[in-house]
Amino acid sequence: xxxxxxxxxxxxxxxxxxxxxxxxxxxxxxxxxxxxxxxxxxxxxxxxxxxxxxxxxxxxxxxxxxxxxxxxxxxxxxxxxxxxxxxxxxxxxxxxxxxxxxxxxxxxxxxxxxxxxxxxxxxxxxxxxxxxxxxxxxxxxxxxxxxxxxxxxxxxxxxxxxxxxxxxxxxxxxxxxxxxxxxxxxxxxxxxxxxxxxxxxxxxxxxxxxxxxxxxxxxxxxxxxxxxxxxxxxxxxxxxxxxxxxxxxxxxxxxxxxxxxxxxxxxxxxxxxxxxxxxxxxxxxxxxxxxxxxxxxxxxxxxxxxxxxxxxxxxxxxxxxxxxxxxxxxxxxxxxxxxxxxxxxxxxxxxxxxxxxxxxxxxxxxxxxxxxxxxxxxxxxxxxxxxxxxxxxxxxxxxxxxxxxxxxxxxxxxxxxxxxxxxxxxxxxxxxxxxxxxxxxxxxxxxxxxxxxxxxxxxxxxxxxxxxxxxxxxxxxxxxxxxxxxxxxxxxxxxxxx
Amino acid sequence: xxxxxxxxxxxxxxxxxxxxxxxxxxxxxxxxxxxxxxxxxxxxxxxxxxxxxxxxxxxxxxxxxxxxxxxxxxxxxxxxxxxxxxxxxxxxxxxxxxxxxxxxxxxxxxxxxxxxxxxxxxxxxxxxxxxxxxxxxxxxxxxxxxxxxxxxxxxxxxxxxxxxxxxxxxxxxxxxxxxxxxxxxxxxxxxxxxxxxxxx
Numbered sequence: 001x002x003x004x005x006x007x008x009x010x011x012x013x014x015x016x017x018x019x020x021x022x023x024x025x026x027x028x029x030x031x032x033x034x035x036x037x038x039x040x041x042x043x044x045x046x047x048x049x050x051x052x053x054x055x056x057x058x059x060x061x062x063x064x065x066x067x068x069x070x071x072x073x074x075x076x077x078x079x080x081x082x083x084x085x086x087x088x089x090x091x092x093x094x095x096x097x098x099x100x101x102x103x104x105x106x107x108x109x110x111x112x113x114x115x116x117x118x119x120x121x122x123x124x125x126x127x128x129x130x131x132x133x134x135x136x137x138x139x140x141x142x143x144x145x146x147x148x149x150x151x152x153x154x155x156x157x158x159x160x161x162x163x164x165x166x167x168x169x170x171x172x173x174x175x176x177x178x179x180x181x182x183x184x185x186x187x188x189x190x191x192x193x194x195x196x197x198x199x200x201x202x203x204x205x206x207x208x209x210x211x212x213x214x215x216x217x218x219x220x221x222x223x224x225x226x227x228x229x230x231x232x233x234x235x236x237x238x239x240x241x242x243x244x245x246x247x248x249x250x251x252x253x254x255x256x257x258x259x260x261x262x263x264x265x266x267x268x269x270x271x272x273x274x275x276x277x278x279x280x281x282x283x284x285x286x287x288x289x290x291x292x293x294x295x296x297x298x299x300x301x302x303x304x305x306x307x308x309x310x311x312x313x314x315x316x317x318x319x320x321x322x323x324x325x326x327x328x329x330x331x332x333x334x335x336x337x338x339x340x341x342x343x344x345x346x347x348x349x350x351x352x353x354x355x356x357x358x359x360x361x362x363x364x365x366x367x368x369x370x371x372x373x374x375x376x377x378x379x380x381x382x383x384x385x386x387x388x389x390x391x392x393x394x395x396x397x398x399x400x401x402x403x404x405x406x407x408x409x410x411x412x413x414x415x416x417x418x419x420x421x422x423x424x425x426x427x428x429x430x431x432x433x434x435x436x437x438x439x440x441x442x443x444x445x446x447x448x449x450x451x452x453x454x455x456x457x458x459x460x461x462x463x464x465x466x467x468x469x470x471x472x473x474x475x476x477x478x479x480x481x482x483x484x485x486x487x488x489x490x491x492x493x494x495x496x497x498x
Numbered sequence: 499x500x501x502x503x504x505x506x507x508x509x510x511x512x513x514x515x516x517x518x519x520x521x522x523x524x525x526x527x528x529x530x531x532x533x534x535x536x537x538x539x540x541x542x543x544x545x546x547x548x549x550x551x552x553x554x555x556x557x558x559x560x561x562x563x564x565x566x567x568x569x570x571x572x573x574x575x576x577x578x579x580x581x582x583x584x585x586x587x588x589x590x591x592x593x594x595x596x597x598x599x600x601x602x603x604x605x606x607x608x609x610x611x612x613x614x615x616x617x618x619x620x621x622x623x624x625x626x627x628x629x630x631x632x633x634x635x636x637x638x639x640x641x642x643x644x645x646x647x648x649x650x651x652x653x654x655x656x657x658x659x660x661x662x663x664x665x666x667x668x669x670x671x672x673x674x675x676x677x678x679x680x681x682x683x684x685x686x687x688x689x690x691x692x693x694x695x696x697x698x
Binding site: 007008009010011012017024042043045046047049050051052053054055056057058059061062063065066067068069292293295298299300302303306386407410463464469 | 501502508509510512522525526529531533534535537538541542548550551554555558559562563573575628632635636650653654655658659660675676678679681683685686689693
């Protein structure tokens with residue numbers, strides 16, 4: 001490899017983009033070529049400096065000016081614009097790839113078993129059964145909803161629920177202590193109180209205390225949920241190819257993912273086939289989770305899924321460094337109390353999530369309306385590159401099973417020890433102690449020459465700075481200088497001959 | 499979407515759709531979610547807060563006017579970056595064609611442009627050394643060619659992936675990588691006289 005060839009690849013090396021063979025070749029060249037090795041160091045330093053450029057806050061007037069745009073719809077500023085049509089090259093392929101990837105994942109993992117499923121019993125109980133059961137259920141309260149097996153079954157569900165206040169609740173929520181929420185909607189089919197129906201593949205078993213409790217805590221959500229299909233605007237973030245449900249597949253209640261009312265093509269054989277094989281799922285009638293993608297490299301938030309009460313704010317690790325465990329946070333909020341929600345997170349191929357439970361479960365419990373639940377996720381990128389996580393949120397009340405792919409941003413190569421940020425306050429600290437502190441913190445290799453007299457250092461760093469810079473400051477403060485040897489630095493008296 | 503949702507609680511695709519239909523609050527929510535990013539991108543592309551503000555406004559005017567042409571199957575963020583880069587590159591090219599405006603002098607004989615120089619002290623506080631370094635990097639970026647500046651800003655400063663940059667700039671993925679490599683080398687060369695600042 002020539003030096004020129006080497007230089008062309010340095011950036012890819014830093015980004016972890018080289019195939020193993022090329023990387024080996026490159027590193028071989030670097031160990032033999034001082035010039036290229038220095039070029040690499042310098043390039044790393046430049047990249048490091050770039051990453052440390054801060055975000056700047058815009059002037060406050062800007063925000064005001066932006067508010068006026070729809071009114072004015074006029075040019076301000078330096079240049080006049082000729083109206084230009086912004087051509088949108090169909091990035092559909094790329095976008096679909098992202099979303100479809102998520103979809104395939106769901107498929108291959110057979111739905112709810114992909115991630116630690118909610119207690120099967122719980123889910124079954126709250127989920128209206130397959131259509132046979134549905135009809136039965138619909139008829140029993142005496143509400144004529146003959147067309148419930150069509151797509152508007154969603155609409156039908158709350159309808160009959162609204163007509164079923166106290167009765168079903170009393171029967172089912174025995175332990176609950178009488179939550180008198182009326183119109184508890186889809187989750188409380190009166191049939192549940194009856195004998196298990198054979199039609200239901202996943203049969204109802206006797207209510208467990210947990211279930212009853214969960215349902216008993218159902219807040220008065222009835223009023224909030226629309227009986228009408230969610231707005232089609234939601235189409236962009238969800239990918240389920242099933243639009244119209246075949247008769248025998250009943251979508252969940254109105255809060256479920258809105259896929260079924262989306263106007264996507266309806267002939268989706270593979271999906272249907274899967275759903276059809278009810279026994280494969282513990283909850284055959286649960287609609288596919290909505291999927292969406294969130295670019296959160298700088299932190300971002302979004303509502304999760306359509307028509308759900310959940311919003312999530314994701315903060316990726318501040319220091320996106322490969323090879324180190326770094327924390328991210330996921331802050332979950334809900335507009336209504338949720339008896340039980342589960343959150344599971346998985347990482348992209350090179351991203352290892354640390355400390356999560358089976359199938360990536362990081363949260364399993366109730367959520368209170370208006371209260372933020374902050375989950376910490378620790379992760380380690382095995383190599384530099386773009387990293388993503390997939391977050392899955394499930395709850396039974398409202399019924400939600402939704403997935404979010406979140407871009408965590410670009411993780412870069414670990415910062416060399418010289419550039420690791422350190423921050424100390426030294427007050428009359430002996431120089432050797434100060435040097436050791438920096439060594440410990442950064443991993444730099446530094447020794448202090450024996451001829452260096454005892455000197456103390458008083459230095460207050462207002463902010464974290466690269467270890468090497470800190471070392472230089474300390475050395476200077478003690479009348480010393482830094483001398484570089486083959487593999488480490490030596491702090492030597494400044495007045496000494498080389 | 500539950501009836502009691504306010505605009506602040508709506509997801510982006512819903513906001514986009516509403517804004518496309520003329521909902522100003524939805525548009526303003528979109529602005530709120532993206533304007534800092536657009537500003538920062540413009541600031542690093544154009545170099546001064548004044549230009550960045552103007553660019554940001556131009557971007558969102560275009561967004562408001564062209565939103566109907568945005569198809570929901572592409573990423574809004576990508577579309578927005580495309581507009582931002584177009585606006586910035588337009589300005590950069592405009593400057594090239596009107597060099598006189600840059601050398602206009604004010605009463606005191608200082609080049610007018612200097613008055614709008616980035617004030618690094620506005621940036622989050624650092625040691626003096628860090629501030630120097632930041633100013634140097636910022637100015638070095640401003641001296642890069644269009645192509646190099648674009649990939650450096652999008653990749654190293656905004657954290658876009660290669661694929662996203664490829665989509666935004668409509669260039670092949672391989673080109674993004676090789677351009678980034680050369681851009682970083684070019685930036686290093688721009689900072690040649692100050693390399694010792696990196697060594698500490």
